[in-house]
Amino acid sequence: MSIKIKLRYIPMIVVFGIIIQISNPYTIYALEAPEISEQEEFFRSVEAVTGVPWSIMAAVYKYETNIQKKDNGNPQFLSHKNLWGGLGNTEQGSMSPLVNAFYGGIGRDGSDDGLADSDNFYDIIYSLALWVSTNGKNEQEYIELFSELYNNEKAFKRIEQFTKIYQHFDTVDIKGNSFPIPLTYSYSYRSTWGAGRSYGGYRMHEGTDIFARAWTPVKSTSYGVVEIKGWNKYGGWRVGIRDLNNVYHYYAHLAGYAKELNEGDIVEAGQVIGYVGNSGYGPKGTTGRFPPHLHYGMYKDNGKNEWSFDPTPSLYRWERAEKQKKR
């Protein structure tokens, strides 16, 4: 009796097994992204073949990684556009470079195993680079083609910024942070993020205030690109720096800027960008409305929205790391 029931279930189990296999073809071949040094090597070898600068492919991959909040960024747009397999190709997960090419899809083999796997790092990078190199004429157009896929006006600027950072340092292996005030100067701070502010109507305090004497140097906390520099009625003389994790670092109430710091410049973590002051809360040039301090804000951007988060835990971490290094 019990054996009969079990036998009856076998065909169902087989059918379900086949359905799972068909509906989920990618999981079978899913591969981890390679190590960062290996990624860079591949970006460079793809540049040699397609002419698309390695820094652009690195920037697109990084942009995607930020959106997905994952360590690797196989572009999501590949799965929901007819890009990989081509229009009219009923099997969008097609692993055949020839079938993809027949339908006008971009999916090719970059890993040299004969398969065009839309979940494989090498296949994706090679296919995308080949595609933009045949549809665009220069760096500007390559970046435009990618940003169109994201259907997001910020994508172009971000990919352009990341490309510039990678070009400047000539590597994808860019990491490290710095506490914004040199530890040899006196300063004090506590968590003041989220407190109320009254100037200019009620606002939430989107940052941490670090009190220090006027003209104390202010260092960039991260590697990045200067996105904004100039006067703002709340922040006074301020600088905004975008890093590769798509975090915007905001330094406000400065007394002055480091010499020759301009919008579009690439900065290193620990590089002096300005000096503590008490500018702001009024028309251009207003000072003295409050004691000198650095207002430091951090904003995260997921490609669609931007929001402030508490920088205090990061500040504690960077401060502690620098103190340990000095010992």
Ligand SMILES: [Zn+2]
């Ligand atoms: Zn503040």
